[in-house]
Structure formats: structure tokens, C-alpha cells
Amino acid sequence: MPRIAVDPVTRIEGHLRVEAEVDGGVVTDAWSSCTMWRGIETILKGRDPRDAWYFTQRICGVCTTVHALASVRAVENALGIVPPLNAQLLRNLIALSQYVQDHVVHFYHLHALDWVDITSALEADPEATAALASSISDYPRSSPSHFEAVKQRLTSFVEAGRLGPFAQGYWGHPAYALPPEANLMAVSHYLDALDFQRDYMRIHAILGGKNPHLQTYLVGGMAVPIDPNSQNAINATTLLQLRKLLESGLRFVTQAYIPDVLAVAPFYTDWAAIGAGLGNYMSFGDFPTGAQNPSMDRDALYLPSGVIVGNDLSQVHRLDATKITEYVAHSWYSYEGGDGSPLAPFDGETTPDYTGPEPPYEFLDTDGKYSWLKSPRYDDMPMEVGPLARMLVAYGSGHERVQQLVNSVLETLGVGPEALFSTLGRTAARAIESQVLAERSLEVLDQLTANISGGDITIHNGDLWDPESWPQTASGFGMHEAPRGSLSHWVTIADGAIDHYQIVVPSTWNAGPRDGNGARGAYESALLNTPIADPERPLEILRTVHSFDPCMACAAHILDKDGKPIVEVTVT
Amino acid sequence: MEARKGSRDMTVSTIGGATLTEELEARGITRRAFLAFCTSLTATLALPSVFSERIAHALENSEKPTIIWLEFQDCAGNTESFLRAHNPGVADLILDVISVDYHEVIMAAAGHQAEAAKEEAIARGGHIVIVEGSVPTAGGGVYCTIAGKTALQHLEEAAVGAAAIINVGTCSSFGGIPAASPNPTGARGVPAVISGVPILNLPGCPMNVDNLVGTIAHFVTFGALPATDSEGRPLFAYGQRIHDNCERRARFDAGQFALEWGDEGHRKGWCLYKLGCKGPSTFHNCPTQRWNMGTSWPIGAGHGCVGCSEPDFWDTMTPFYARLPKPPGFNVTTTAEQIGLGIVGATAVGFGVHGVAKVIQHSREKTEASEQSDPAEDAGEESED
Numbered sequence: 001m002p003r004i005a006v007d008p009v010t011r012i013e014g015h016l017r018v019e020a021e022v023d024g025g026v027v028t029d030a031w032s033s034c035t036m037w038r039g040i041e042t043i044l045k046g047r048d049p050r051d052a053w054y055f056t057q058r059i060c061g062v063c064t065t066v067h068a069l070a071s072v073r074a075v076e077n078a079l080g081i082v083p084p085l086n087a088q089l090l091r092n093l094i095a096l097s098q099y100v101q102d103h104v105v106h107f108y109h110l111h112a113l114d115w116v117d118i119t120s121a122l123e124a125d126p127e128a129t130a131a132l133a134s135s136i137s138d139y140p141r142s143s144p145s146h147f148e149a150v151k152q153r154l155t156s157f158v159e160a161g162r163l164g165p166f167a168q169g170y171w172g173h174p175a176y177a178l179p180p181e182a183n184l185m186a187v188s189h190y191l192d193a194l195d196f197q198r199d200y201m202r203i204h205a206i207l208g209g210k211n212p213h214l215q216t217y218l219v220g221g222m223a224v225p226i227d228p229n230s231q232n233a234i235n236a237t238t239l240l241q242l243r244k245l246l247e248s249g250l251r252f253v254t255q256a257y258i259p260d261v262l263a264v265a266p267f268y269t270d271w272a273a274i275g276a277g278l279g280n281y282m283s284f285g286d287f288p289t290g291a292q293n294p295s296m297d298r299d300a301l302y303l304p305s306g307v308i309v310g311n312d313l314s315q316v317h318r319l320d321a322t323k324i325t326e327y328v329a330h331s332w333y334s335y336e337g338g339d340g341s342p343l344a345p346f347d348g349e350t351t352p353d354y355t356g357p358e359p360p361y362e363f364l365d366t367d368g369k370y371s372w373l374k375s376p377r378y379d380d381m382p383m384e385v386g387p388l389a390r391m392l393v394a395y396g397s398g399h400e401r402v403q404q405l406v407n408s409v410l411e412t413l414g415v416g417p418e419a420l421f422s423t424l425g426r427t428a429a430r431a432i433e434s435q436v437l438a439e440r441s442l443e444v445l446d447q448l449t450a451n452i453s454g455g456d457i458t459i460h461n462g463d464l465w466d467p468e469s470w471p472q473t474a475s476g477f478g479m480h481e482a483p484r485g486s487l488s489h490w491v492t493i494a495d496g497a498i499d500h501y502q503i504v505v506p507s508t509w510n511a512g513p514r515d516g517n518g519a520r521g522a523y524e525s526a527l528l529n530t531p532i533a534d535p536e537r538p539l540e541i542l543r544t545v546h547s548f549d550p551c552m553a554c555a556a557h558i559l560d561k562d563g564k565p566i567v568e569v570t571v572t
Numbered sequence: 573m574e575a576r577k578g579s580r581d582m583t584v585s586t587i588g589g590a591t592l593t594e595e596l597e598a599r600g601i602t603r604r605a606f607l608a609f610c611t612s613l614t615a616t617l618a619l620p621s622v623f624s625e626r627i628a629h630a631l632e633n634s635e636k637p638t639i640i641w642l643e644f645q646d647c648a649g650n651t652e653s654f655l656r657a658h659n660p661g662v663a664d665l666i667l668d669v670i671s672v673d674y675h676e677v678i679m680a681a682a683g684h685q686a687e688a689a690k691e692e693a694i695a696r697g698g699h700i701v702i703v704e705g706s707v708p709t710a711g712g713g714v715y716c717t718i719a720g721k722t723a724l725q726h727l728e729e730a731a732v733g734a735a736a737i738i739n740v741g742t743c744s745s746f747g748g749i750p751a752a753s754p755n756p757t758g759a760r761g762v763p764a765v766i767s768g769v770p771i772l773n774l775p776g777c778p779m780n781v782d783n784l785v786g787t788i789a790h791f792v793t794f795g796a797l798p799a800t801d802s803e804g805r806p807l808f809a810y811g812q813r814i815h816d817n818c819e820r821r822a823r824f825d826a827g828q829f830a831l832e833w834g835d836e837g838h839r840k841g842w843c844l845y846k847l848g849c850k851g852p853s854t855f856h857n858c859p860t861q862r863w864n865m866g867t868s869w870p871i872g873a874g875h876g877c878v879g880c881s882e883p884d885f886w887d888t889m890t891p892f893y894a895r896l897p898k899p900p901g902f903n904v905t906t907t908a909e910q911i912g913l914g915i916v917g918a919t920a921v922g923f924g925v926h927g928v929a930k931v932i933q934h935s936r937e938k939t940e941a942s943e944q945s946d947p948a949e950d951a952g953e954e955s956e957d
Binding site for chain 1 (some may be wrong): 636643644645646647648649650651652653655656657658661662663666667670671672673675676677678679680681682683684685686687688689692711712713714715716717718719720721722725748749750752753754755756757759777778832833834838839840841863864865867868869870871872873874875878886890891892893
């Protein structure tokens with residue numbers, strides 16, 4: 001089988017490598033590999049559990065809030081700490097704004113160039129672009145003179161001869177289908193989104209001192225004080241600033257993100273039948289409506305939890321966290337009791353055991369171990385997690401706003417629900433979710449404001465802050481439905497220190513290698529049958545892999561029928 | 573432009589030669605707006621205002637420096653920080669000020685096309701290598717490979733002909749979290765594994781993008797990297813202790829301390845020393861530069877400093893919520909300075925900060941036990957009367 005490789009896969013977070021066999025112009029098999037390991041679970045052993053959020057936050061600077069939140073929830077779950085309502089609402093606000101920023105950056109800066117040919121924008125007519133933009137949205141920066149200026153800027157950039165980050169793109173690839181005007185509009189919004197996300201993330205600076213890696217989580221609550229009568233705490237002015245910023249997020253999603261997806265999608269309807277993948281979807285659900293720890297109580301969450309098997313939306317199964325296990329059959333780790341069987345996270349082991357080729361290498365031995373990711377399974381089944389999984393679980397669970405928006409998007413595009421199970425569906429689900437959650441963020445702010453008005457300024461439950469007050473041993477898990485999917489941290493505390501820590505990450509669910517049964521992970525499965533017009537420039541692989549919004553850096557190889565490389569992708 | 577001269581012959585002929593002025597004119601950016609930007613850069617760099625003109629002149633008349641941004645054992649947090657750039661914003665930076673020829677997170681190209689773009693940039697020479705993430709040295713480097721090659725192989729290739737290496741974040745500067753005990757992958761900072769190229773560290777978790785823009789501007793303007801301390805950190809950004817510039821310093825001096833999260837002192841912006849703040853042992857310009865367009869900074873938002881710009885802070889500054897120890901002669905007004913001076917002195921005579929802080933850590937239990945006689949504690953209580 002011919003094999004192609006893309007190495008590195010760019011416009012993602014981290015180090016991901018994909019090798020794929022291509023035959024007859026389609027992908028016939030694929031392997032996903034993460035090529036970096038730091039050992040953070042090992043580093044955590046023996047440390048103060050109250051510090052764990054700060055350590056685990058460094059797993060990812062893109063989704064900078066998610067591990068911090070899962071970690072404090074895990075320790076709170078272990079010790080039986082319930083944070084006060086204000087802290088819960090602040091955590092929701094931070095997470096919701098993270099979603100909006102993260103999804104916008106993904107669409108415009110990580111994913112858009114898979115669909116948008118920047119060079120074609122140079123041919124666009126600014127008048128026609130303005131007409132197009134005004135026909136789909138009331139986004140303000142849509143005048144002919146604005147698009148003329150963007151085109152001028154782009155032209156002078158290209159004519160200067162230094163393409164910088166845009167050099168060597170797949171420009172002119174036959175799979176690009178947008179007319180020049182749509183491309184120019186997209187470039188304009190690409191630039192606007194850079195400014196937007198920067199300004200919007202001031203929310204995190206206000207609530208957490210800085211972004212990325214905001215510094216405000218505490219086991220038992222949050223560190224940002226609330227006091228309407230102090231200038232050093234969340235007060236009326238802060239709440240007003242937050243409202244303005246949250247509104248700007250909702251506006252950008254409503255006026256730019258959603259209309260742009262709806263404008264681009266009709267040119268790529270073939271991608272509503274490509275990239276389906278596993279058909280199994282899981283969501284932990286999130287955004288507690290009260291003060292409960294979502295690891296203990298998953299019923300009162302704004303986005304519901306659940307599991308869908310075999311694309312059957314009529315049945316959303318109840319989530320059972322004890323059904324989560326991890327394989328290392330094809331991962332560079334070894335289990336003491338043998339690599340054939342999976343382990344539950346509380347019993348999980350992280351012992352590195354690299355058996356791959358010595359660098360520099362051209363190809364991985366995909367029959368053996370080939371990734372630094374484990375293979376998480378739910379009830380021994382691989383699961384897709386992320387925006388599509390969440391929207392499907394919410395849709396199937398009867399979430400009113402999600403149903404409304406999903407139906408409206410399907411109707412606008414003139415496609416049925418089956419179109420959701422695809423690369424395009426994944427990208428649309430992320431936009432729909434941004435709208436739902438940007439709206440929700442303002443409701444949460446209302447809730448916070450009302451609670452403060454009622455006289456509640458508590459931000460921390462300090463009853464069990466002192467390790468002296470803890471039991472000798474305790475175990476717990478923290479679940480968070482992160483932008484990229486279902487995240488869980490599993491901690492065991494002994495004598496006031498971390499004895500055992502395991503983390504099961506969304507991109508591990510999606511990007512993990514084959515398991516002990518030989519079952520493919522979500523990326524590997526979704527890449528099957530992807531058309532490849534030009535193996536030298538595998539744009540189509542990027543489209544499907546990017547539709548998951550990977551959070552690690554990898555590389556993909558494409559091999560030929562006899563196992564010989566038809567494209568040399570690695571540099572030797 | 574001294575540092576780039578060696579490679580200029582090659583560079584000039586292959587670059588289009590558009591200067592910033594031309595591009596700004598094409599975009600309709602007024603000279604006045606441009607000069608305002610230069611003035612703010614001058615402030616970031618802690619230079620006298622007369623330098624503003626020199627910076628403007630250099631930026632206007634220089635070609636865009638080539639940037640090759642490498643990511644190794646990283647979290648992309650420094651990349652995200654880069655995306656938060658303002659004045660100028662990241663769109664202005666990548667289109668007008670610098671030429672980012674390789675950066676995995678933002679570049680359009682992937683796979684061998686991406687590597688080809690990097691090789692072309694390296695071949696031209698005179699580039700600035702920006703590194704994010706630590707370099708794993710255990711197991712022959714298998715803990716981080718890109719395009720089948722190890723982090724170290726990539727670093728060594730990119731360093732050829734480079735004008736400078738700038739390490740963004742604590743991981744590439746000092747090893748960072750992957751190098752935290754027990755350092756399972758043998759992670760090292762860039763200065764520990766490569767030499768022969770001018771190297772500058774911008775530690776912090778993440779680095780503050782204002783300091784990166786300031787460093788690049790300094791390089792373009794003066795043709796060399798800015799002066800650094802013994803840890804390779806530019807003095808303009810790391811020359812002063814957090815504690816000395818902290819807006820809550822007066823609270824410390826007055827003995828007013830927050831004692832519990834959400835108590836009166838915490839709500840009123842009192843000193844966070846007793847909740848574990850490491851500002852007295854940390855050198856960084858957070859209090860003055862602040863974060864996210866000057867919006868806030870950790871202490872401003874109610875959480876203590878954790879010392880993230882210091883080498884080995886993951887081991888020396890933890891547990892984060894334990895207060896800094898009390899060295900001999902502790903008293904309200906001199907404590908913090910003595911702690912800081914102790915670290916500077918130790919570094920200067922060749923002792924690692926790590927060693928000092930290990931001692932600090934071991935003495936912590938004693939500190940907690942002798943809390944009753946802690947003058948800062950006494951002062952804190954006084955203030956509550």
C-alpha cells in the first residue's frame with residue numbers, strides 16, 4: 001500500500017504524526033502518533049495536591065484553563081470539598097470564555113487555511129466582496145473601502161517577497177473551492193479575529209491576572225476576591241467590563257463566525273460525507289448550574305453528559321465513569337501486568353518504554369508501539385469527543401437551544417442530520433457550540449451579579465485548606481468537558497501528598513493509537529476513505545485532522561502499496 | 573546591525589527589500605501612530621525617551637528580521653502569549669515587522685513543505701531562532717521528535733548561521749516543568765545544550781509578549797541583544813524584584829497581610845506574602861508591564877506570585893502556598909530584600925539558585941513552627957488592631 005506522511009502536522013497544538021496508506025486516490029488506512037512526552041504525571045508524585053492545578057495547567061497553554069479546573073475538581077472530589085457558588089460561577093465564566101476564544105482561534109487561524117486560498121483573495125473585487133459580506137451578516141467591517149484596504153495590505157505583503165507563515169502553503173490546490181471574494185472576506189476576518197481574541201482574553205486577565213496560564217484556581221474555590229466596596233476585588237466596574245467583553249464575544253460569533261461557516265460550507269458539501277469516523281460519541285457535560293462538584297453530580301449541568309453508540313441519536317446512554325480504561329498495546333509505555341489488557345485510571349501506570357525507531361527515522365513501526373498517547377476506551381469502545389460529540393449528546397438529550405441552532409444550520413445548508421457525522425459536521429458543531437456558550441456566558445454573569453447583589457461575596461471554602469485536616473488517604477476524580485472534549489484527572493492522596501495521578505485527555509481519546517483489540521482511534525478511523533487529490537500535498541488529511549482541533553504535534557506519513565514511501569515527508 | 577552583518581550579502585539579494593516605512597505607507601498607517609508605538613517600546617525597554625527616535629529609525633530602515641520559532645517539550649503557552657501581542661498586534665507583527673518563516677502553530681504549510689520553508693530560512697542566515705519548550709536528552713532524544721528528528725537535531729540545525737537564539741518561557745530557558753524533579757526525560761534548557769550563538773532567556777510561564785517585542789526591537793535597533801543578568805535574562809525586564817515594584821509593597825511595609833482567601837485583607841488588596849507569594853524572590857517586570865494589554869497581573873487579581881521566571885521554580889518555590897522562609901535578621905522592612913539579595917549573591921559567586929532554595933525549602937518547617945516569633949506576623953496582627 002502507498003503511504004504518505006505529513007510531518008509535522010502544523011496549525012495544531014503539540015507534536016502529532018500521522019502515517020496513512022493511500023490507494024486509488026483515497027486513504028485506506030491511517031495511524032496517529034504523538035511524538036512528545038514530558039512525564040507530568042510522574043513529576044506530580046509526592047507534591048502538595050493544592051499545587052497540582054498549577055502543574056497540570058502546563059499540559060496545555062492553548063486550552064490553558066482546562067487542566068487547572070479538572071485538577072481542583074479532582075482534589076475537591078477526593079477530599080469532599082464543595083466550593084462556594086461564586087467560585088463555581090467564576091469557573092464557568094472562565095471556561096465559557098475559553099471556549100469562545102479557543103473555537104474562534106481554531107476556526108480562523110488553525111482550520112481556515114484548509115478551506116481558504118489566500119492567494120485567490122488577491123483576485124477579489126472589493127465591491128463584490130462587500131456585497132457578499134453584507135448579504136450574509138451585519139458585521140460592521142464590510143465596506144468596499146475596508147476590503148480594498150485589506151487587499152492592498154495583502155498585495156504589498158506578497159509583493160515584498162517574504163511570505164512568512166504563508167510560504168509553502170498548498171495554494172492553488174484543486175480541493176480549494178471558494179471564489180476570490182469569499183477568500184478575501186475570510187482573510188479580512190482572519191486578521192480581525194486575531195485582534196478579537198486578544199481583546200476578549202482580557203476577561204481572563206481580569207479574573208485570573210493573565211492569559212495564558214491564568215493564576216487564580218484554588219482547591220476549594222478561586223483566588224480572585226469579590227467586594228463591591230473595594231477597588232482590589234470584583235466590583236461593579238469589573239462586572240461591567242466583563243459584560244462588555246462577553247458581549248463582544250457573542251457579537252463576533254453571531255456576526256462573523258456563524259455567517260462565515262454558513263458562507264463557506266455550501267462550497268464544500270462533499271465534506272458532509274467525508275471524515276465520519278467512529279460513530280461513537282461521548283460527553284462528560286459541564287457548567288454546573290449550582291454549587292455542586294460535577295464529578296459528584298452530573299445531573300444539573302448546562303451541557304448534558306452522555307454516550308452515543310453507532311450514530312444512534314435516539315439513545316443517549318448514561319455516563320458511567322468507572323467504564324473508562326486505557327490501553328498501551330500500541331503506546332510507548334509498559335504495564336507491569338502486561339500490555340494486552342487495559343487499566344482503569346485509578347490503577348493506571350505511566351512507565352515509558354520507547355520501542356520506536358532511532359531518530360532520525362523515516363517511518364514508525366505501526367505494527368508495534370507507535371505513539372506517546374495511550375488508547376482510552378469507554379466500556380472497551382473507542383469514543384470521539386469534542387464539539388460534535390457534545391452537540392450530538394445535547395441534541396439527543398433534548399437541549400432546546402442546541403436543537404434549535406442545529407436544526408437551523410441543517411435547514412440553511414439543505415442537508416439532513418446524517419451530514420453531522422462528518423468533517424464538515426465537526427466544524428459546524430464547533431461554531432454552533434460557540435453561539436450556545438457565548439449566550440450562556442452572559443446568563444452566568446447575570447447569575448453571578450445577582451448572587452453578589454444578594455450579599456454573597458464568598459470565593460473560597462477554606463474548611464479543608466490545611467492538609468492537617470485531611471484523612472490519611474483519599475481518592476477522587478475531576479471531570480471537565482473541555483473545548484476539545486472529555487477530560488478527567490484521577491488523584492490519590494496519601495499523608496498530605498500526591499501518591500498517584502493520572503490524566504485522560506480529550507486529544508488522547510481522539511488521537512490515540514489502536515487499542516489491544518486492534519480497534520482504531522477517532523482520527524485513524526475518520527481518515528479512512530478520505531480522498532487525496534495530490535499525495536504530494538495532502539490538504540485533505542489536514543482538513544479532517546484539523547476538524548478535531550488536535551492538541552499535540554504530530555506527523556503523518558503516506559506509504560505506497562508495497563510499503564514504499566511515495567512521498568518523502570520526513571527530512572533526512 | 574552588527575550581529576547580522578555576516579550574513580547580509582546572502583540575505584539582501586534574496587529578499588524583496590521592502591522596508592517597514594514602505595509597508596506602513598501602503599497600509600495607511602500614520603507616522604504619528606508609528607512613533608507612538610516606538611515610544612511605548614522605549615518604555616518597555618526601560619530606556620530614556622530619547623531612544624524612541626533611534627528605535628523608530630532602526631525599525632523604519634531595516635529589513636524584517638527572519639524568525640524561526642521552534643517548539644519542543646512545550647505547551648504552546650508562549651505561542652498563545654505571542655498571539656496576545658498588542659501595540660503592535662500580532663497581525664501587524666507577522667505582516668509588517670518580522671518575517672515568521674517557521675512556526676508550527678500558525679504556518680500554512682505542513683509536513684515536508686513546512687520543513688522546506690525552515691531550511692530555506694536557515695540557508696539565508698542571520699535569522700533569529702525562538703525556542704519554546706525544553707530539550708529532552710534522555711533516551712537519545714526520543715521524548716520529542718519532529719519530522720523524525722530529535723529536538724536537539726532541530727536546534728543544532730537551526731543554530732547554524734543564526735544571529736541569536738531567544739528562549740521564550742521557562743522551559744526553553746531553564747528546563748521548566750519537564751525538568752522538574754525527577755525530570756523523567758532528561759529535559760534541559762537550550763543554554764545547557766548549545767553554544768556558539770548569542771543566547772537570551774525570556775523566562776516566565778509563559779513569557780510576557782511585551783518583553784519579546786522589546787527584545788526584537790532592541791536587536792533591530794542596536795544590532796545586539798540587550799544586556800542580561802547572570803541567568804541570561806535581559807535587565808530591562810528582569811532587573812528588578814517583583815516585590816520592589818509591587819503595588820502592594822506599602823501593605824507589606826505596613827504589616828498588612830491577607831491571611832485567608834476572601835478575608836478582609838484579601839479583598840482590600842493587602843500583601844499576599846502570608847498566602848505564599850514568592851514576589852520577594854522573583855525578578856520580573858510583571859508589576860509594571862502587567863499582562864494582556866496592561867489589564868492586570870497575578871498579584872493584582874489576588875493570587876500570589878509563584879516565581880515562574882526563576883530557574884527550577886517548580887522545585888524551589890513549591891509548595892506554592894507555603895510562605896517564603898525567614899532568613900536570619902528577618903524584619904518587616906528588610907526581609908524581602910535580604911531574600912532577593914541572598915539569591916543574587918549566591919548566583920554571582922556561582923552557587924545555583926536551586927541550591928539556595930533547597931536550603932530554603934528545608935528550613936520551611938522550622939519557619940512554620942516558629943511563626944509566633946515572626947515579625948511580619950506580629951506586624952500583621954498589629955495592623956488588624
